[in-house]
Amino acid sequence: xxxxxxxxxxxxxxxxxxxxATIERALPTLxxxxxxxxxxxxxxxxxxxxxxxxxxxxxxxDVVARFLTNPVIEDSAVLLAPAS
Amino acid sequence: xxxxxxxxxxxxxxxxxxxxATIERALPTLxxxxxxxxxxxxxxxxxxxxxxxxxxxxxxxDVVARFLTNPVIEDSAVLLAPAS
Numbered sequence: 001x002x003x004x005x006x007x008x009x010x011x012x013x014x015x016x017x018x019x020x021a022t023i024e025r026a027l028p029t030l031x032x033x034x035x036x037x038x039x040x041x042x043x044x045x046x047x048x049x050x051x052x053x054x055x056x057x058x059x060x061x062d063v064v065a066r067f068l069t070n071p072v073i074e075d076s077a078v079l080l081a082p083a084s
Numbered sequence: 085x086x087x088x089x090x091x092x093x094x095x096x097x098x099x100x101x102x103x104x105a106t107i108e109r110a111l112p113t114l115x116x117x118x119x120x121x122x123x124x125x126x127x128x129x130x131x132x133x134x135x136x137x138x139x140x141x142x143x144x145x146d147v148v149a150r151f152l153t154n155p156v157i158e159d160s161a162v163l164l165a166p167a168s
Contacts, residue, residue: 008127034133043092043127049118063116
C-alpha cells in the first residue's frame with residue numbers, strides 16, 4: 001500500500017525563529033497590523049510504500065526522527081493517509 | 085476575534101525542488117527504500133485579529149498572495165480556525 005505523508009517541522013518553543021521574527025516586524029509597515037506570533041517551519045511531503053498503516057508509521061517516525069528533523073531544536077507533526 | 089492560521093507553501097508542479105530531490109536521493113542509501121516523491125515546502129503559522137472569519141480570510145489571502153508566497157513558482161493552502 002502507498003501512503004501520503006505530510007511532516008510539519010517547527011522550532012521548539014524558545015528556539016529563535018529569525019524568519020518568523022522578520023516577517024512579523026515587517027507586516028505592520030506593509031499594512032497588516034493585526035498579525036502576530038509568526039513562525040516559519042517546514043512542510044515535507046512524500047509517499048511511502050508499506051504493508052499497512054502501522055508499518056508505514058514506524059518507517060515514517062524513524063526517518064523523521066533520524067534525518068528530517070533536528071530533535072534538539074525542532075518538533076514535528078506527522079499526518080499519514082492512504083495515497084489516492 | 086483571534087484566528088490561528090497555517091499557510092502551507094509548496095512549489096508549483098514542474099518547479100525544481102532541490103531540497104526534496106536531495107532527500108529523496110539520500111534515503112535509499114540510509115535504509116529507506118520505499119519513500120518517493122519527496123517535496124519540501126514551508127509551513128507558516130500566525131495569529132490574526134479580525135471582526136469575523138470572513139474578514140480574517142480576506143486579510144490572510146491578501147498577505148499570503150502579496151508577501152508570503154511567490155505566486156509565479158509557489159502554491160499555497162490556508163487553514164484558518166478560531167484561536168483557542
